[in-house]
Amino acid sequence: MRRTAAAPGRKPVAERDVTKEFLPLPSAPPMAVSESAEIVRVRLPRASMRTVGLPINEERASERIQADVLLGQDGIARAIRFIP
Numbered sequence: 001m002r003r004t005a006a007a008p009g010r011k012p013v014a015e016r017d018v019t020k021e022f023l024p025l026p027s028a029p030p031m032a033v034s035e036s037a038e039i040v041r042v043r044l045p046r047a048s049m050r051t052v053g054l055p056i057n058e059e060r061a062s063e064r065i066q067a068d069v070l071l072g073q074d075g076i077a078r079a080i081r082f083i084p
Helices: 046-052
Strands: 037-045 064-072 077-083
Touching: 037 046, 046 064, 046 077
Parallel strands: none
Antiparallel strands: 037 064, 064 077
């Protein structure tokens, strides 16, 4: 992978947090545009990051990590954002 120079105060692309955006959960049904949503902060095993295709350090897989979960008005989790 080729790294690019970062702007002052920014990390190179390869090192930026991929956790700043919500990542859709693979098994979640789509949310309607008019549907309300709620964000809930939870603590999950780091291994949960595999669900959305993020790499993890296997030695730290059982450690807990904070995450924001986006819930639709029906209470179904639709997306997740991991907190560094």
